[in-house]
Amino acid sequence: MTTILVTGGTGTLGRLVVARLRADGHEVRVLSRHAQPYAVNLLDGAGLDAALAGVDTVVHCASSPRGGDERAARNLIAAARRADVAHLLYISIVGVDRVPLGYYRAKLAVERQAEQSGLGWTVLRATQFHDLVATLVRGLARLPVVLVPAGVSDQPVEVAEVADRLAELAAAPPAGRVPDMAGPEVRTFTDLARAYLRATGRRRPVLRVPLAGRTYRGLRAGGHLAPDRAVGKGTFEEYLARTVGVGRGRAGTGGTGGHTKADGGA
Template sequence: MSTILVTGGTGNLGALVVARLRAAGHEVRALSRHSREHPVDLMDGRGLDAAMAGAEVVVHCASNPRGGDDVAAGHLIGAARRAGTVTNVVSISIVGVDVVPLGYYEVKHAVERMLLESGLGVTILRTTQFHDLVAMITDAVAKVPVVPVPLPKGVRVQPVSVAEVADRMAELAVPTPAGRVPDMGGPEVRTLVELGRAYLEATGRKRRVFALPLAGRAYAGFLRGGNLAPQNAVGKVTFADFLAERA
């Protein structure tokens, strides 16, 4: 069995990946800033060399929508090179990072390029948005004291189960790298407005939702469907399933 390092090992995706890998018998080092066993700050690299020592596979789940993912990736790549034992860096990414000009997406695309040009063995999985993200977006706009709740007009999403993504990431966490693997999308494409309505109803909030037209290049990218992968709708868990499970 391999020694596997998981960044963001206590996060939404990372914790599930850690659990699956440990259940399969691997030695897993779950990294986070608050970990007792492997306290690591990817933003400055503190503790990373010690945690990386002897690791064969790295599963990179850590991310920060506020920025800095490229800085973190630079530290991770440097530590993996210095360790000399890492044969595969498995990284999660997002469908559309190369076609939707959103700042966060552009940084994620830069991270992909950094990994592919690092000289390390690399596996990159792009997925569509998690079900949780749809819920988070709806919760955020529902806090605004506007009735009805505004959600972006015409934006479609293809949410996927984070548990299914964790299954796939654990499958890819092997010593042999696979490069850019096929994208992973959820089972259905729906508008964000439709899903927002379903989420509010499921959580007992009787608020109407209206479609708010926006502007800008990023919005246009979403309207074109750059964030979708209908040809890779391999996920099984629908948004309705997600809501039923939360209930």
């Protein structure tokens, strides 16, 4: 039986990865700031050695757009080397090397740390999760007019499908950088916003607003998209039907983590 530790194991993605791995018969340790018995703050690393003792594979889902990912990864990798962990699996984001966003740069830096760690490693990049897109649009829809960035599209993917892929990769040997995983459709942000409004029974005009800056140019160029890797099955409308109550104007059970994956432990 393989012993697998999942960082951020109580978060949007991590909890689903934990469930899949346990269903497959693996012994799984859940690491986050508050999950006993492996309550660890990766930013200081206290308790990591005990958490990693006897672990074969680490699935690193913990991340925060507020910062600290690089430091957390250094602590995790150092402890994994001390514990002779055989496989480090990291979930990253499509476009971290093409869109000049601070959080993306941090994710790319963690990819490099994994590659240079001396451990067996695998990196999977995925596009944004449906729940992040819904959270963004829900915030925009609080105004009488929904303002969306002009010329920007997205390709959201079902988080449960990404969890399934991670569980598959965790049970396999290290594979390096594996093919990206993206949702089934490239959709304009205008279209996604209108889909959300229909699902919530709201009536709002949607106005496209041009922005400025390198990050906006990277998004307009589609640096965060992977149309050639549209392997996801679940659509945004299916996500909305499952999680958004018509007329309530808010997401039901989707959470707010999206593909920022603020899953704790970092």
